[in-house]
Amino acid sequence: MQPLFLTFKLALIVTAILLVIGVPLACWIVFSRSRFKYVVETLVSMPLVLPPTVIGFYLLIAFSPQYFLGHFLQSYLGVRVVFSFTGLVIGSVLFSLPFMVNPIKAGLQSFPLALMEASYCLGKSPWETLHRVILPNIKPALLTGIVMAFAHTIGEFGVVLMIGGNIPGETRLASIAIYNEVEALNYHTAGLYALVLVLVSFFILLVFYYLNRKPLKIF
Amino acid sequence: MIKLRFKKEMHTPQGKEWLDIDLNIPKGEFVTLFGESGAGKTTFLRILAGLTQPQEGYIEVGGEVWFDSRKKINIPVQQRKTGFVFQENSLFPHMTVLENLEYACGDKKEHRSISEWIAVMGLKGLEAQKPDKISGGQKQRVALIRALISRPKILLLDEPLSDLDTNARLSLQDEIIKVYQKTGITTLLVSHDLSEVLKLSKKVFVIDRGKIARSGTPQEVFVNNDVSGKFKFTGQIIEVQKDGVLNILTLSIGNNVVKVVASDEEIAGLSIGSKVIVAAKAFNPLILSQKK
Numbered sequence: 001m002q003p004l005f006l007t008f009k010l011a012l013i014v015t016a017i018l019l020v021i022g023v024p025l026a027c028w029i030v031f032s033r034s035r036f037k038y039v040v041e042t043l044v045s046m047p048l049v050l051p052p053t054v055i056g057f058y059l060l061i062a063f064s065p066q067y068f069l070g071h072f073l074q075s076y077l078g079v080r081v082v083f084s085f086t087g088l089v090i091g092s093v094l095f096s097l098p099f100m101v102n103p104i105k106a107g108l109q110s111f112p113l114a115l116m117e118a119s120y121c122l123g124k125s126p127w128e129t130l131h132r133v134i135l136p137n138i139k140p141a142l143l144t145g146i147v148m149a150f151a152h153t154i155g156e157f158g159v160v161l162m163i164g165g166n167i168p169g170e171t172r173l174a175s176i177a178i179y180n181e182v183e184a185l186n187y188h189t190a191g192l193y194a195l196v197l198v199l200v201s202f203f204i205l206l207v208f209y210y211l212n213r214k215p216l217k218i219f
Numbered sequence: 220m221i222k223l224r225f226k227k228e229m230h231t232p233q234g235k236e237w238l239d240i241d242l243n244i245p246k247g248e249f250v251t252l253f254g255e256s257g258a259g260k261t262t263f264l265r266i267l268a269g270l271t272q273p274q275e276g277y278i279e280v281g282g283e284v285w286f287d288s289r290k291k292i293n294i295p296v297q298q299r300k301t302g303f304v305f306q307e308n309s310l311f312p313h314m315t316v317l318e319n320l321e322y323a324c325g326d327k328k329e330h331r332s333i334s335e336w337i338a339v340m341g342l343k344g345l346e347a348q349k350p351d352k353i354s355g356g357q358k359q360r361v362a363l364i365r366a367l368i369s370r371p372k373i374l375l376l377d378e379p380l381s382d383l384d385t386n387a388r389l390s391l392q393d394e395i396i397k398v399y400q401k402t403g404i405t406t407l408l409v410s411h412d413l414s415e416v417l418k419l420s421k422k423v424f425v426i427d428r429g430k431i432a433r434s435g436t437p438q439e440v441f442v443n444n445d446v447s448g449k450f451k452f453t454g455q456i457i458e459v460q461k462d463g464v465l466n467i468l469t470l471s472i473g474n475n476v477v478k479v480v481a482s483d484e485e486i487a488g489l490s491i492g493s494k495v496i497v498a499a500k501a502f503n504p505l506i507l508s509q510k511k
Contacts, residue, residue: 112307121301122322123325
């Protein structure tokens with residue numbers, strides 16, 4: 001059961017991190033007038049089109065102790081990123097970023113500007129306006145981002161295999177364990193993992209679509 | 220006293236225009252900005268509120284400089300705290316009527332004034348309703364209270380009545396007069412409805428393609444000086460019929476459709492949809508009580 005536990009632990013941590021960075025990032029993309037934002041917008045969406053192995057490959061190179069960043073992290077901060085759980089978190093955050101940012105971005109884009117301006121005219125700061133007016137009104141978008149980021153992290157394979165490898169209890173996630181068991185011809189164990197992933201994903205999405213039917217009443 | 224002097228480039232369907240304003244508004248006055256859509260009325264209010272920045276200019280309200288392009292002063296919208304009522308519904312949809320008003324309150328005194336405002340504006344019993352459960356007129360009443368509750372220096376009304384039906388509009392006009400008399404707050408109303416301007420304001424600025432074309436009392440601006448009618452109505456032409464040497468105009472005035480005769484000279488330059496003033500003099504009308 002360890003790979004399954006590890007998978008859900010990773011998905012939970014990654015979703016929490018993505019929520020914290022996704023909201024300000026989406027706000028900046030939508031409200032900033034900087035031309036640089038189109039570059040950032042493109043970078044955020046890159047994981048949607050690239051094969052996961054490409055991102056995994058670059059992360060592996062970037063964080064590997066032979067090169068500058070990895071060497072710096074390992075020798076000065078004592079953090080090893082490649083083939084560790086930390087590496088999985090970093091890789092998954094980057095890889096699931098568009099699944100969190102894009103729904104929030106869409107929610108913000110359809111948010112009526114007059115409500116924001118009304119709040120400003122009442123003397124409220126952008127921060128207070130964000131958490132008391134904007135976020136409560138884009139709950140369906142936030143929920144979509146959370147569910148998609150969580151579900152997508154559960155379903156990862158390529159990135160985590162490249163950067164995390166296959167260390168039991170450390171980086172062997174359910175998706176990798178299935179591959180591993182099949183290679184070892186343990187079809188029964190592989191089938192068990194697969195079934196749990198199918199059921200869990202099904203119910204997460206089912207609950208999500210049911211709640212999103214009446215999005216404002218659930219919170 | 221509000222001193223305004225600014226230039227702002229506007230992009231209109233007719234191309235680039237400059238909104239070029241230079242005027243003073245005495246404290247406590249009720250002023251209307253009148254003009255076609257796209258003339259720059261809304262931009263005017265937004266610049267005053269701090270929601271839009273002019274290219275250059277100087278804005279002073281009650282002795283405080285809010286904007287000075289030379290000295291690079293630009294007080295942010297939050298600190299200007301103007302009471303702004305938007306054209307469209309701008310109530311926060313996830314909050315109840317009461318929560319919308321509480322959001323606007325700064326101190327305890329303002330919180331205590333909520334119930335008084337609710338009573339004055341006839342909104343008792345609606346405190347717990349969400350905005351989508353109340354009528355358009357009620358929404359704008361709430362928006363009006365929300366704009367006023369923290370006692371701003373100026374009240375900016377950006378065509379707050381334009382989306383309402385005639386009855387709701389008339390009663391909200393009365394509420395605005397009441398609010399103005401109660402608070403004495405300097406008020407700027409944007410409107411393109413002639414009867415509204417005549418009813419509400421003491422002073423009107425007509426904005427045409429970004430410039431102040433005319434100003435004065437509504438009477439001076441809209442009524443030709445040679446007419447001193449005993450009573451006047453503003454209406455809109457809905458039909459022009461030629462009948463011998465005369466024309467029969469069908470007008471919509473308030474809720475009513477009336478027919479009047481007009482000479483060829485009188486209707487020169489007018490067409491269906493034109494706004495006109497119908498005035499009569501040397502004539503005593505009959506006053507009859509209305510059957511209910």
